[in-house]
Amino acid sequence: MNYKGITKVLAAGLCIAMLAGCGDNKTTEPKTDTDVSRETGKEKVKDSASDEKVLRLAFPSTITSLDVMDGDGATMLKEVAGVIETLVNVDSNFELQPSLATEWERTGDKTWVFKLRDDVTFHDGTPFNAEAVKWCLDRSLKDNESLRQTTGIDTVEVIDDHTVQFAMTEATGELPEAFTNVGTAIVAKSSVNDAGEFVTAVGTGYFKQESFDVGSGTFTCVPYDGYYKDVKTNVTERKIVSIADASTRSLSAQNHEIDVATDVPFSDLETLKDADGIQVQQFNTARTYFYSYNVNKEYLKDANVRKALIYAINRDELVKDVLLGVGAVPEGIFIKDMPWANTEVDNYDYDAEKAKAMLEAAGYKDSDGDGILDKDGEKLSLNIVTGSRRPGNALIAQATQGYFESIGVEAAVEVLDGNAYNEVIENGSFDLCLNSAATGYVPSASYYLETYYHSKSSNGKNIGYSNPELDSLIEQCKAADRGEEKNELSRKAQAIAQEDAVVYTVADYGAVFVLSDAVENFSYSAAVHDFIVPNEVSLK
Amino acid sequence: MAKYIVKRLGVVLIVLWLVSTLTYFMVHVTPGDTAKAIIVSVYGEDAVSEETLERVRDKFDLKKPVYMQYLEWLKDVATGHLGTSYKYDKPVLEMLAIRVPNTIMLGGAAFLLSVIIALPIGILSALRHNGILDHGVRGFVLLTSSFPSFWIALILIIIFSIRLKLLPVSGMTGAASIVLPAVTLSVGMIATTTRMMRSSMLDVLGQDYMTVAKLKGLKPGKIIWGHAIRNAIPPIVTVLGLQIGHILGGAVIVENIFSWPGIGALFIDAVNAKDLPMIEGCVLLITFGYAIVNVIVDIIYACIDPRVRYTGGERA
C-alpha cells in the first residue's frame, strides 16, 4: 500500500517531466528524416567516403525567412547556397559580368534596356523570361522601400520575351551595378503561395532548395539538373547552418561539424594555425570601419581639431595589435582594387606630437593640471558611440579611447545596439560615431559616397555635414555612365571629402575563415557582400 | 476538484491579463520613434525617410493614441493574434510556434536531468545527516549556486568541445548538441532541488510518526520508503513547479551562448532590436507557460495531498 503511494508520486513526477519534455518527439523526427547523417563530425567524414558529398557551411546570422526581399535570407541564398541569381554579377576586380542578363544599354537619361538569357529555367521547370523578371521585381520593389531607393527603378516594362525596359525616377548611370545586389535576385512565381506568402525559394541557380527548417535556420539544397551551365563539382548537397555567434562558428569548424566558417574571432588566426584538418585564412573585403564627427558640435567645426584627433590614432598599430592583423590600413576611402579609388590623398598618418601641437594651436591647454586638455574652462572630452554588430567596432573604439587619453583628451565609449544606438545618434549626444559599411554594396563609383558623405544621406544629416561642392560632384558621378570620366569625378569627390576630414576611414575590414582541409576550389572575392561560395567548390 | 481547477485557471487568466497589460504599457511608453526603429531594423538606416515613416506608421497602426492601440491589441490577443514582428515582418505567433519546441526540448532535458540527479542525492544526504556525503552535498550546492551560468557554459565548452572534442558546440546539429546546454541549464536547478529535497526529508525524519514507526519495530528500509520518502516528496512537487521559472530565465542566457534557437534567444533578439510585438509575445508566452505549469503542479499536489482541496488551495 505504501509502495502504491510512492508509485503514485513517481508517476506524478514523471507526468510533469513528460509535460515539460513532450516536444522531444515532434521536433526530432522531422530533423532526422531531412538529414539522416546529421551526427557528429567524425561520422560525417566517413559518410563522405561514399558518393554522398555534403558541404556544410555556417552562415553568420540566424535565417528566419527565405524571402528574396529579406537581406540576410537573400544573401545566404545567393552567395552561400547558390540557389538564386541576379541579372548582373560583379567579379573580384569590381567589373560587371553578365549573369541572367546578357547585355544592357542606357537608352535615355532615365531609361535602361536589359537583354535576358534565353536558355534558363527556374527550378520548377518554368522558363525564365521578361514576364518573370517583371513579376519578381514588381513584387520586391513594392514591399522593399530600401531596394526602391537603392535601385531608383520607377517602372518595369516587358519589351519582348527576353527584353526588359526600366524607367528610372532620376538620371542614373548605375542600374547594372544595382542589379548585382542580392535584393534584386529573380525567383519564380511559384515561390509565393496564394496568400502572397513566400514559401520556397524557386530560383535559377545551380543548387535548388531541398529543405528549410525555420526553427533552427538550417537550409539544404541539391544540384539542379536543368542548370544552363556546366559546373564541375562533386558536391551532392549543401547544408547551411545558421550560427550567429563568432566563437561558436569557430568551434564548430574545429570540431569538423562544418566545412566553412567565416567571421570567426580574430585570434583564431594565431590559435588555429597548427590545428589538424583545418586551415585558417584571412581575407580583406571592400568594407570599412569609419568615424564620423558630429560637426553640429561647435568645437568640431574646426577642421584642425578634427585632423589633430585623427593624427592621434595609430592606425598601423590598430590593425596589427587590436584587430590582430585582420584588416588593412586604408589608403584613402576605397580599397585600391576598386578602379575609382583615389589613393593619392592625405591619410593623416599617426603623429602624436603633431596632434598635440595642433590642439595647442587651436587653443587647448591643460590649464588646471589634471592631465586633460581644456579651453575656456571646458574639458576636451568626447563621447564615442558604436554598434555591436561588426567584430572590430568595440575594439577600435576602445583603442581610440586609449590613444586620445595619451594626448590628454578624455573619451567615453558607448557600444549600443539597434534602436538604442539610433536614439543617441538622433538626439545628437555623441561626438564621434564609428560605423562599418560595405563600399561595394552597390559596386559603383558614387554609391558609398552618396550614402555616407552626401548632405542628404542619413549619415550626413545626423552629423550635420554639408559641403555643396562635394554633393554636386557625387551627383554628377552618379548620373555619369560607367567609365574613366565617372571614376575621375569620384576621385575628385574623394579628395575633397578626405580634406574635409569629417567622415574618416580608420581601417579596412578583414575576415578570418576556417576551412576544412577537405574543401577544394574555394576562392574569395572582395566584391561580395559577406562571403561567396562558388558553385565549383568540391570536397576531397 | 473541478471547481478547484476552474478557480485556479481563473487566476491564471487574471495574471496573464495583468502581465500583458504591464508589458504592453512598459514597452509602449519607451522614448524614441517606433516607426523609425522598425525601418532601421528591417531595411537599414538608409531607408528612413518621411515617406517610409508614413507607410510604416500606417502598416503597423502607430498613428492612433496609445490607449486605442492597447484596446485593439487586447482584442487581438484575446482572439489569438499577437501582431506582426517588426523585425521579421512575420506573425509573432508563427515565430513563437517555431521556437517553442526547441525550448521545451532543452528545458525538458535539463529538467529531467536535474530531477534524476537531485532527488536521490537530496534523500541520501538527509538520511546521512551531517555525514560526509551531506557536507559534500552542502558544499556542492553552495558552489553551484555561486557560479554564473554563462561562465559555466564557457568553461564546459572549453573542456568538452575544445580540449576533449567530445561534444558539438553549435546550435541544433543533432542529438549530441543538446548535452552541453542542458547540463548548463540544469546545474542551478540541481542545487535548489537537492537543497529542498534534503530539508524536506529532514523535516519528515524529525516528525513524531517516524519515531512511532521505529518503536513499532518496522524495518528501516520500509520506514524510509514507506513513510519518509512518501511524505517528503509532495512539497518537492511544488518546488519543481517553481523550477520551471528558473528554466525559462536560464534559457535566455544559455540559448544565447549556445546559439540554441529557442524562445530565450528570440527574446534577447527582440529586446536588442526593440521588436515590441515580439517582446510582448515572448513575455506573454513565458508567463503563460509558467502559470500553466504551476496550475498543473497544484492539481497534482491536490491529488497527492487531499487536505489542500479543502483549505482553499493556498500552497505552503
Place this chain on the structure above:
Amino acid sequence: MRQIRNFFNMLNRKNVILILGILITGCMLLIVIFAPHLEMYDPTKMSLEDKFIPPCREHWFGTDHMGRDILSRVIEGSRVSLTTAVAVVLVSAALGTGIGLVSGFFGGFMDMILMRLVDVLLAFPTIVFALAISTLLGTGQGNLIIAICCVQWVRYARIARGEAILLKNAEYIEAAKAIGCSNLQLLAKYFFPNVISKILIMVSLDIGSIILYCASLSFLGLGAQPPSPDWGVMISDGKNYMQYAPWMTLFPGLAIAVSALGFNMMGDGIRDLLDPRMREAVQSE
C-alpha cells in the same frame, strides 16, 4: 572514518560555513575599500605591446586584448560589480519592507491590489522581466540597478506584509494602541524592529544571487559599458578570445563566483543560526 566525521561535526557546531562566509565577504569588502592601493597597474590604461600576456610573475592574472592587467581590472571591477549588487539589494529591501509593512498594517483594498501585483511579479523569471524593463530604460549601470530592483522588492514586500499581519493582532500592539500610539509610531517602534531580522536574513541569502543576476545582465550588454572593468563585461570581452586567452574569462568568472560564494555561505550560516528548526536538527544528532 569516525575521526573525520567528528571533525566535521565539531566544525559544524562552530558554524564553519558562517565564519568562512564572513571571512570571504570581509576580504571582498577590504578589496573594495582599498582597491586603488592594491592595483599594480592602471586598470583602464591601454598598452598594446603588453596584450595577451598569460598569467606570470608581473601579471598574476595575465593581460587582456588591450594590454590591461587583469588582476588590477578584477580589483577595480569589485567596486563596480559589488556596489551594483549591494545597491540593488539595499534599495529593493528598503522599498519592499516599507511597502509590505504599510500594506499589511492597513490592509483593505490597497493591500489586495498590491498583493495581486506581487503575485504577478513573482510569476516572472527575474532575468526576463529585467530584460523587458531594460527595453524601456536602455543600458547602463544605473538602469540595470533599477531594472533588477523593479522585480526584487516584491520578495521583501511579501515577507514584511506577512509579519505585519501576524503582529497586528498581538496583544502588546493592542496595548500600545490603547495608550494612544500613532500609526507611524507603531510601525517604527514595534513593527519595523520585528521584521528587520527576517529581512536581514533574506538580504544575506539574496545578495549572492543578485551578484549573479547583475553579472548575467552585464554579460548580455545591459549593464556597465565595455571599457569599465565590470566582471560581466570582462567575461563578455574575453568570450571572443576564449581559446587564445582563456585567462580573460577565467579570472573575472572566479571573482564573481568567490564573492557570490562568500555571501551565500554567510547567508546560509546566518539562516542556520537563526532558524530554530535547523538548530534542532543539528542538536538532536
